[in-house]
């Protein structure tokens with residue numbers, strides 16, 4: 450999809466020399482996110498930026514993501530488009546970037562955009578009388594695809610039944626409102642905010658996903674001008690939090706089916722804190738760790754917390770769940 454392709458003659462940006470091509474998934478959420486990043490790049494550099502939708506196997510495939518080798522299914526085609534210079538910049542939800550597969554060495558996340566809301570919200574069918582989790586009947590059916598949400602819901606309301614639900618945000622809301630399948634679903638608050646969807650949702654008191662609410666902007670290391678431009682979108686505190694969370698995730702060596710939660714933040718006193726949790730599928734067992742460090746020590750903090758979780762038995766919890 451070409452949102453703006455008016456490459457100025459003589460402009461030397463990007464692979465084609467006529468401006469930057471910014472690639473992302475074709476979902477409405479990915480497009481909104483990419484358009485936001487593209488607008489900021491145009492402002493910063495007075496450069497034409499064309500948004501390009503890239504079809505990924507994760508979007509084409511309707512079944513269980515595990516069948517495609519997990520979350521990486523949303524990245525392979527986009528990485529390839531960057532490496533073959535079909536696009537110059539890519540925008541990803543960091544939450545969807547796997548922690549157990551190394552990124553191609555030729556690429557660099559030159560920016561982590563200032564973090565949006567990290568919370569998970571429970572939504573109810575518009576026509577339903579029930580508009581909060583406490584009012585859900587015992588055994589009510591909740592839709593989500595995230596093992597982390599399933600496990601933590603299990604800790605709050607072990608009676609709820611959880612069924613696998615994925616697809617783009619609007620199709621999930623459509624299925625919810627049709628009122629025939631689910632009593633509630635769980636979504637990221639950030640996805641509703643970015644799509645401009647205003648509807649009641651109950652923020653859940655659960656630990657967020659590693660990388661939640663963060664957009665990662667990828668480009669080729671070999672293009673220093675582009676790296677330098679994208680760098681201007683980088684938010685220092687977000688990068689410090691990401692360093693802690695992602696280092697923890699790498700240290701745990703989980704897979705896409707591992708119920709892992711991780712959340713770093715800069716506290717009021719200026720310290721960086723990191724909380725990590727690993728659960729069994731139903732959340733009945735878990736390990737927890739929290740530690741603080743100076744904000745420039747995010748990686749050490751992540752290493753410490755993953756080590757602490759492993760000492761407390763995280764490996765056994767992770768290995769008990771099939772890939």
Ligand SMILES: NCc1[nH]cc(CCC(=O)O)c1CC(=O)O
Nearest residue numbers: 542544636637639640661662663
């Ligand atoms: N798993 C899908 C996904 N990956 C990133 C977001 C958007 C929010 C974010 O960047 O954290 C979503 C939608 C959702 O979970 O509802």
